[in-house]
Structures are given as structure tokens and as C-alpha cells.
Amino acid sequence: MPNAIRLQNERVVHLSLERMVWPSGPVCPHCGEAARLGRLNGLSTPIGAWKCYSCRKPFTIRNGTIFHNSHVP
Ligand SMILES: [Zn+2]
Structure with a gap:
């Protein structure tokens, strides 16, 4: 299942991105x-x-980061 493998890779890439942008956890x-x-x-x-259960808004790692206005797929 190529789609499952691609999704798996996306998740791995995303997790390492989170560790880069949020070294001490998400904010x-x-x-x-x-x-x-x-x-x-x-x-x-x-x-x-x-x-976020404080302001009840959803967000992703690309909100408000250097990636926000770039064309990262
Ligand atoms: Zn919030």
C-alpha cells in the first residue's frame, strides 16, 4: 500500500519538524x-x-512559524 507508506513518512517528517520548532513541546x-x-x-x-483548550482554537505547526508563508507542502 504505497499510500500508507507515504502517510507514514509524512508523519515521521512532521514529528521531526515538531521537535525542531517546538524543542520543549507545542505552544x-x-x-x-x-x-x-x-x-x-x-x-x-x-x-x-x-x-488549544485555553483559547479553543485549532492550530498546526505551520501557524505562526517561519513555515507559515512558505510553500512547504
Ligand atoms: Zn490558545
């Missing part, structure tokens, strides 16, 4: 919350989507 780009966060794992959820 909400909207309000700065670092503790009350949850990873979204729904089937229709993009990889690396997080939900």
Missing part, C-alpha cells in the same frame, strides 16, 4: 498556552493539527 500560536493542548487525530484532520 499555541494564538495565546501562548503550552500545557492545555491536545493533538487532533481524526481521519479528516490534517497531520499535526492541535487544539
Whole structure:
């Protein structure tokens, strides 16, 4: 199943990206919350989507980072 392998690779790449951008864990780009966060794992959820339980907004690693306006696929 090539699709499953590609998805697996995407997740691996994403996890290493998270470690680069958030060396001490994820931080909400909207309000700065670092503790009350949850990873979204729904089937229709993009990889690396997080939900902030402080401001109740979803975010991904590309929100408010140097990747935000780039064309990283
Ligand atoms: Zn927040």
C-alpha cells in the first residue's frame, strides 16, 4: 500500500519538524498556552493539527512559524 507508506513518512517528517520548532513541546500560536493542548487525530484532520483548550482554537505547526508563508507542502 504505497499510500500508507507515504502517510507514514509524512508523519515521521512532521514529528521531526515538531521537535525542531517546538524543542520543549507545542505552544499555541494564538495565546501562548503550552500545557492545555491536545493533538487532533481524526481521519479528516490534517497531520499535526492541535487544539488549544485555553483559547479553543485549532492550530498546526505551520501557524505562526517561519513555515507559515512558505510553500512547504
Ligand atoms: Zn490558545
